[in-house]
Amino acid sequence: MSAQKKLTRAEQKALRPAQILDAAFEEFVRNGFTATRVEDIADRVGVTKGTVYVYFETKEQLFEAMISHFSVAFHELLDNTDRLDGSVTDRLKAILGLLYDQIVEDRITRELLRLVISEGHRFPDLIDRHHDQFIAPIIAKIEDLMREGMSSGEFRQMPVEFSDIVVAPILTTTILRLIFDDRRARTPNKDAFMRAYFDLLLNGLLVRRS
Amino acid sequence: MSAQKKLTRAEQKALRPAQILDAAFEEFVRNGFTATRVEDIADRVGVTKGTVYVYFETKEQLFEAMISHFSVAFHELLDNTDRLDGSVTDRLKAILGLLYDQIVEDRITRELLRLVISEGHRFPDLIDRHHDQFIAPIIAKIEDLMREGMSSGEFRQMPVEFSDIVVAPILTTTILRLIFDDRRARTPNKDAFMRAYFDLLLNGLLVRRS
Amino acid sequence: MSAQKKLTRAEQKALRPAQILDAAFEEFVRNGFTATRVEDIADRVGVTKGTVYVYFETKEQLFEAMISHFSVAFHELLDNTDRLDGSVTDRLKAILGLLYDQIVEDRITRELLRLVISEGHRFPDLIDRHHDQFIAPIIAKIEDLMREGMSSGEFRQMPVEFSDIVVAPILTTTILRLIFDDRRARTPNKDAFMRAYFDLLLNGLLVRRS
Amino acid sequence: MSAQKKLTRAEQKALRPAQILDAAFEEFVRNGFTATRVEDIADRVGVTKGTVYVYFETKEQLFEAMISHFSVAFHELLDNTDRLDGSVTDRLKAILGLLYDQIVEDRITRELLRLVISEGHRFPDLIDRHHDQFIAPIIAKIEDLMREGMSSGEFRQMPVEFSDIVVAPILTTTILRLIFDDRRARTPNKDAFMRAYFDLLLNGLLVRRS
DNA sequence: TATGAATGAGAATTCATTCAT
DNA sequence: GATGAATGAATTCTCATTCAT
Structure with missing residues (x-):
């Protein structure tokens, strides 16, 4: 737990892409590509839409990255x-x-x-x-x-x-x-x-x- | 072909639901539910969006009717x-x-x-x-x-x-x-x-x- | 009642405009002009949309005729x-x-x-x-x-x-x-x-x- | 005027709801609920339709919020x-x-x-x-x-x-x-x-x- | 006259994407 | 990096109106 707490801001950020991919997996699996909203993925991570776009250019690229990742x-x-x-x-x-x-x-x-x-x-x-x-x-x-x-x-x-x-x-x-x-x-x-x-x-x- | 032409309004009408269901099958199969546009289904039949809604109340009901039909x-x-x-x-x-x-x-x-x-x-x-x-x-x-x-x-x-x-x-x-x-x-x-x-x-x- | 029954088709038709105006009154009063659908007026009379247009050119004219009538x-x-x-x-x-x-x-x-x-x-x-x-x-x-x-x-x-x-x-x-x-x-x-x-x-x- | 210009994003945002409610008042009063288009309200504020929906979930809720506000x-x-x-x-x-x-x-x-x-x-x-x-x-x-x-x-x-x-x-x-x-x-x-x-x-x- | 199928011009609402802060 | 306000294009659904029968 203290390990959890010790996460520096930098470490936090290094985790972001993986968190987003995890969330994307869940949402895309539940709803399919079209019916999944980028905002739902962001919500699941606890960030805002904009943040997702910091790491992934489009919803399509996010989908493909998620598939590769898993x-x-x-x-x-x-x-x-x-x-x-x-x-x-x-x-x-x-x-x-x-x-x-x-x-x-x-x-x-x-x-x-x-x-x-x-x-x-x-x-x-x-x-x-x-x-x-x-x-x-x-x-x-x-x-x-x-x-x-x-x-x-x-x-x-x-x-x-x-x-x-x-x-x-x-x-x-x-x-x-x-x-x-x-x-x-x-x-x-x-x-x-x-x-x-x-x-x-x-x-x-x-x-x-x- | 002249048979085609001879279709009365009434005959046309009797055919419409089946035509729409056929078109719906193709489009839903190709794109899935969410990514299918009602207008594409209509285009495939050669009618306008509104016509689809004459026969089916919502896109969801059309989908379900199509599944039952087939x-x-x-x-x-x-x-x-x-x-x-x-x-x-x-x-x-x-x-x-x-x-x-x-x-x-x-x-x-x-x-x-x-x-x-x-x-x-x-x-x-x-x-x-x-x-x-x-x-x-x-x-x-x-x-x-x-x-x-x-x-x-x-x-x-x-x-x-x-x-x-x-x-x-x-x-x-x-x-x-x-x-x-x-x-x-x-x-x-x-x-x-x-x-x-x-x-x-x-x-x-x-x-x-x- | 037999009077009711004796209505010839011609008499029926003579009544149509008044029936439509009555129905229009009820619907326009309930919903206002914009939110009233011509079809609801027709339903109330027991005819179809088209019939309303036989007697009144547009929804606006029907509204005005209704106002004058009452x-x-x-x-x-x-x-x-x-x-x-x-x-x-x-x-x-x-x-x-x-x-x-x-x-x-x-x-x-x-x-x-x-x-x-x-x-x-x-x-x-x-x-x-x-x-x-x-x-x-x-x-x-x-x-x-x-x-x-x-x-x-x-x-x-x-x-x-x-x-x-x-x-x-x-x-x-x-x-x-x-x-x-x-x-x-x-x-x-x-x-x-x-x-x-x-x-x-x-x-x-x-x-x-x- | 320069005050106008100096508005930061945050200040803008704080003003938006009130601006929209004001515009909604004018439009709803002029046309009634049904005949008022959300886009007209947006135009009056100088934003796009979508912006209205950032602040109010539906036209009905906007109407009710406007009534409460005034x-x-x-x-x-x-x-x-x-x-x-x-x-x-x-x-x-x-x-x-x-x-x-x-x-x-x-x-x-x-x-x-x-x-x-x-x-x-x-x-x-x-x-x-x-x-x-x-x-x-x-x-x-x-x-x-x-x-x-x-x-x-x-x-x-x-x-x-x-x-x-x-x-x-x-x-x-x-x-x-x-x-x-x-x-x-x-x-x-x-x-x-x-x-x-x-x-x-x-x-x-x-x-x-x- | 009466019908109702068909149209098409909207109107509400959604959402991926952008961008100033 | 992160935010979230704003956009605008797209999409569902509605409805006045037309017209062949």
């Missing part, structure tokens, strides 16, 4: 996946577990996805960046694993270009949460969900006839 | 699923095929989903209606089939409450199409996709060890 | 005053009694006064007509009686140009009723009011010292 | 009446003289009365406030004096509930001025008017028979 977390995720070991199955499970944490349970990633879906038309390079930074690397990683599993004889042969299917339950869970939020109790228990997910993914629906 | 298609789908026969597997495949057509390939359903995601905060009963009319019946249908398959010995035992997982590839494909639209060639060939989807769903990733 | 009653009053007889005091009392009926108790005259006060700026000749038809003749009549009373020795000598003072209680009562309408119980009992009014007017406040 | 003068009048002395007649004369100044000659009070009459339907609590702050205290004051005069033997016995009659010439003069404004030379010379008014009020019309 799009960093994924890098760590992707880094982590490189350090895994064990069987292909083990590594696939580990990656999907990390993805679950990042996509389903991390509110920021989830809401960023909402903005990608709703504001994509207005900010087309948002889409491109999102694709290049998030979607493509994940898909590539999954495809690599599938290829590896197939050549090692662990996985059955199947076309690798549909690896969306493998991660689909994670994206779907996120989307349902985005839609129903906390209004409908749709959020599953992670462990139970992952167990059912892996079981189905690895073994399929059908009873195996020996 | 939310009808699903009923047929659900009706059709009742008439299927064959093994549980056959019927599951058939249903998932119908869902694919309705959710992935039907542009209206797809874009309605975008609006549910982006405007849900502003129109909360939109969410509720969407849940009750679309999500819940589908989930129920899938759960029924899974239960049937398990008790007939066709499917392995698994918890029925995660049947989202079964339809996830379809929702995921739709979401990716919503995001990348036609800007990235992500739209899969339906047959190849369905083949891979069913194969994975029914048999799983793992090689069966006899 | 400004007729006064003529009778003024005619009646010519037929009075008795002492000057008797005739003055009789005239003031008639004025009370006409100005305080007749809703139409009262509300017309409201419109004169509120819409005078917009319709300046409304003022002129009102002055020439209502105010001036009454004042003249009172002045005549005062002159007559003074020369007959019945009344004390006093300047005749302030005869407004003589009728003031009547106008004041009307104004208070216009303002407080039926929301405050300010409407006096006529007989008691007139008795007090005449007593004060004729004898004054002061005790007479013989 | 309804203060009466308090002084009522205070002054408490400090009078002399005979009941003297004090009655003094009060009526003050009322004349306030109601007939003060343009603001006069025009406020017009708004009370014309906008009463739309702003019902305007009426209530006007009654409680203006009408009721005056009537009460006059009634007190009449009671005092009657018990002191100065005035004849008469019902006190019609004291409206006593002030009627003042209200009537105001109303006539509101209606005919400066278009008809109806404004009386105050001294002559008051002399005639008091003479009639105190002594009545009739010649006294010793």
Whole structure:
């Protein structure tokens, strides 16, 4: 607390941009780009409209800066996946577990996805960046694993270009949460969900006839 | 063309609401609720702002009317699923095929989903209606089939409450199409996709060890 | 009632203008000129906007026609005053009694006064007509009686140009009723009011010292 | 003039609300509530529409604020009446003289009365406030004096509930001025008017028979 | 005559943005 | 840097008026 108090004016100011970006995230997520008022963002920080314009030239630039600011977390995720070991199955499970944490349970990633879906038309390079930074690397990683599993004889042969299917339950869970939020109790228990997910993914629906 | 010309006032009038709803769909989908101007909708129909207000009291009511108007298609789908026969597997495949057509390939359903995601905060009963009319019946249908398959010995035992997982590839494909639209060639060939989807769903990733 | 029923279409139509003027009176009185919508007038009659325009070219003309239509009653009053007889005091009392009926108790005259006060700026000749038809003749009549009373020795000598003072209680009562309408119980009992009014007017406040 | 120039932003700002209220008074009085455009008020101040909305949330609130702002003068009048002395007649004369100044000659009070009459339907609590702050205290004051005069033997016995009659010439003069404004030379010379008014009020019309 | 769909000129209100302090 | 008064362009919604039927 005294640390809180010791903030010099200069330190205060150094924090401003981050505070504004945080506030912008909340407001843009709640209302979308057009329906968000710069003044609401300022109010949330406790400053006036003018102050926002000290740091960001326009509402559009603020939006884009906010998206960039909150799009960093994924890098760590992707880094982590490189350090895994064990069987292909083990590594696939580990990656999907990390993805679950990042996509389903991390509110920021989830809401960023909402903005990608709703504001994509207005900010087309948002889409491109999102694709290049998030979607493509994940898909590539999954495809690599599938290829590896197939050549090692662990996985059955199947076309690798549909690896969306493998991660689909994670994206779907996120989307349902985005839609129903906390209004409908749709959020599953992670462990139970992952167990059912892996079981189905690895073994399929059908009873195996020996 | 002469037919076009022959339209009487009365006929014109009977057409207006549908014309406006069509235009509203396009504009709301493109820009979202707030960023859509009533005048753009009017322009698209070829009338003036005032005319829109002859038929719809406010922009909000127009939005809601538009959603209702375009939310009808699903009923047929659900009706059709009742008439299927064959093994549980056959019927599951058939249903998932119908869902694919309705959710992935039907542009209206797809874009309605975008609006549910982006405007849900502003129109909360939109969410509720969407849940009750679309999500819940589908989930129920899938759960029924899974239960049937398990008790007939066709499917392995698994918890029925995660049947989202079964339809996830379809929702995921739709979401990716919503995001990348036609800007990235992500739209899969339906047959190849369905083949891979069913194969994975029914048999799983793992090689069966006899 | 059968008379009601027997109205031919032609008779119906002959009634239209009067119906519209009645409705216009109510709406203009309630809302003033600008805030009254032609459609509300039409609704009150049970026809559509267009019909009003069949009979009256513009909203302004309708307003003026309505004023003229309801400004007729006064003529009778003024005619009646010519037929009075008795002492000057008797005739003055009789005239003031008639004025009370006409100005305080007749809703139409009262509300017309409201419109004169509120819409005078917009319709300046409304003022002129009102002055020439209502105010001036009454004042003249009172002045005549005062002159007559003074020369007959019945009344004390006093300047005749302030005869407004003589009728003031009547106008004041009307104004208070216009303002407080039926929301405050300010409407006096006529007989008691007139008795007090005449007593004060004729004898004054002061005790007479013989 | 250089004073004009020296106005700092802060000083400007402190003045704005009053400037806007003044302008609002003029425009609302000229056109009534509905027919007054916010832009006209702004123009009169020399600012833009938006500026008016910086200070007042809606046109209705501006109207109400304006009424409140200009309804203060009466308090002084009522205070002054408490400090009078002399005979009941003297004090009655003094009060009526003050009322004349306030109601007939003060343009603001006069025009406020017009708004009370014309906008009463739309702003019902305007009426209530006007009654409680203006009408009721005056009537009460006059009634007190009449009671005092009657018990002191100065005035004849008469019902006190019609004291409206006593002030009627003042209200009537105001109303006539509101209606005919400066278009008809109806404004009386105050001294002559008051002399005639008091003479009639105190002594009545009739010649006294010793 | 009567209708009511359509118009288009406003009018209230909002809000991103600017700028003097 | 921070403020917040002021702007002005944009947007929703209204309504008198027209006109084909």
